[in-house]
Amino acid sequence: MKILNTVNDVKTAIKELQKAGRKVGLVPTMGFLHAGHMSLVKKSVADNDFTVVSVFVNPTQFGPNEDLEAYPRDFENDTKLLTDAGADLIFSPSPEEMYPEGFSTKVSVSGITNALCGLSRPVHFDGVATVVTKLFNIVNPDRAYFGSKDYQQLQVIRRMVKDLNMSVEVIGMPIIRESDGLAMSSRNIYLKPEERTSALSLSKSFGLIQKLLDNGERDARVLRQKVVDYINSHSSAHVDYVEIIHPEKLNSLETVNGDIVAALAVKIGRARLIDNKLFKI
Known part of the structure; x- marks a missing residue:
C-alpha cells in the first residue's frame, strides 16, 4: 500500500490506473478509524479494482471553539487497519497542501444545510462540500463511500453531486454500532465511563419512537418532545436538536x-454525538 501526501502524486497515480481501465473507489475520512470506517473501506475493496482512502482532518469544516486541535488522531493505527483491509493508497495531505496560500473558493449547498447540524455549525457543510469536491477532483473516483450516521452530510453530498453533474456514484453505508447500540464515532473516545451510559439514550430513544408509532401516534411534535424529555432525563445529556424530518428534503x-x-x-460531556434512524411507515 502506498502513502502519498501531495495532490500531484495522487493525480499521477490515478491517471495511470484509469488508463489501464481500472475502477477506483474513494473513502474520505478524517482518520482515527473504527469499524464504521472500515465497513466503507471493505465495501470499496469489494466493488473496485483500487481503493483510495483519504486521511485528512479538514480545518474548514470546524467552526470557532470546535474540537479541531483536539480531534483524535492515530495515523500509525489507521495505516495498519487500512493495510489489513486491502486498501491500496492513503492520501494524507497537510492543510497547506489542500488549502495553499491564496485559496479563496468554496462550494456551498443551500436549502438542506439550513437545518439540523447546519443551524449550530454554520460553516460546517461549506467545509464538507468544498473538501469533498476537491477530493473528487483529485482522485476522480468511480465510486465514493460515506456512512449514514452523518445523515445530513450524506444528503448534502448527494445533492452536490447531482446539481454539479459529477460522474461519481455516491454510496451510503449503514450505521455501524457498538455492541451496546452506541453509533460508532471517533468522538466516542471523549466519553467518560459514566457519560457512556447517558450516550446510550440516543439509540434507545429510537425504540421509544417505534413504540409510539406502533400505538398510532402520528403527531411528530409529540414524538419529538417525548425523545427530548427522555434524553434530558439522563445526566450529562444536553439536547442540541431532536427532529422528525422528511428523508430527502430534511424539513421538519x-x-x-x-x-x-x-x-x-x-x-454529552466533551462529546457532541449524532445519530439517526429511518422509520418505514
Missing part, C-alpha cells in the same frame, strides 16, 4: 404521513 415535519427520519444531536 408536524405530522407523520409517510417514511420519516429521526435525527438527533446531543452534547
Whole structure:
C-alpha cells in the first residue's frame, strides 16, 4: 500500500490506473478509524479494482471553539487497519497542501444545510462540500463511500453531486454500532465511563419512537418532545436538536404521513454525538 501526501502524486497515480481501465473507489475520512470506517473501506475493496482512502482532518469544516486541535488522531493505527483491509493508497495531505496560500473558493449547498447540524455549525457543510469536491477532483473516483450516521452530510453530498453533474456514484453505508447500540464515532473516545451510559439514550430513544408509532401516534411534535424529555432525563445529556424530518428534503415535519427520519444531536460531556434512524411507515 502506498502513502502519498501531495495532490500531484495522487493525480499521477490515478491517471495511470484509469488508463489501464481500472475502477477506483474513494473513502474520505478524517482518520482515527473504527469499524464504521472500515465497513466503507471493505465495501470499496469489494466493488473496485483500487481503493483510495483519504486521511485528512479538514480545518474548514470546524467552526470557532470546535474540537479541531483536539480531534483524535492515530495515523500509525489507521495505516495498519487500512493495510489489513486491502486498501491500496492513503492520501494524507497537510492543510497547506489542500488549502495553499491564496485559496479563496468554496462550494456551498443551500436549502438542506439550513437545518439540523447546519443551524449550530454554520460553516460546517461549506467545509464538507468544498473538501469533498476537491477530493473528487483529485482522485476522480468511480465510486465514493460515506456512512449514514452523518445523515445530513450524506444528503448534502448527494445533492452536490447531482446539481454539479459529477460522474461519481455516491454510496451510503449503514450505521455501524457498538455492541451496546452506541453509533460508532471517533468522538466516542471523549466519553467518560459514566457519560457512556447517558450516550446510550440516543439509540434507545429510537425504540421509544417505534413504540409510539406502533400505538398510532402520528403527531411528530409529540414524538419529538417525548425523545427530548427522555434524553434530558439522563445526566450529562444536553439536547442540541431532536427532529422528525422528511428523508430527502430534511424539513421538519408536524405530522407523520409517510417514511420519516429521526435525527438527533446531543452534547454529552466533551462529546457532541449524532445519530439517526429511518422509520418505514
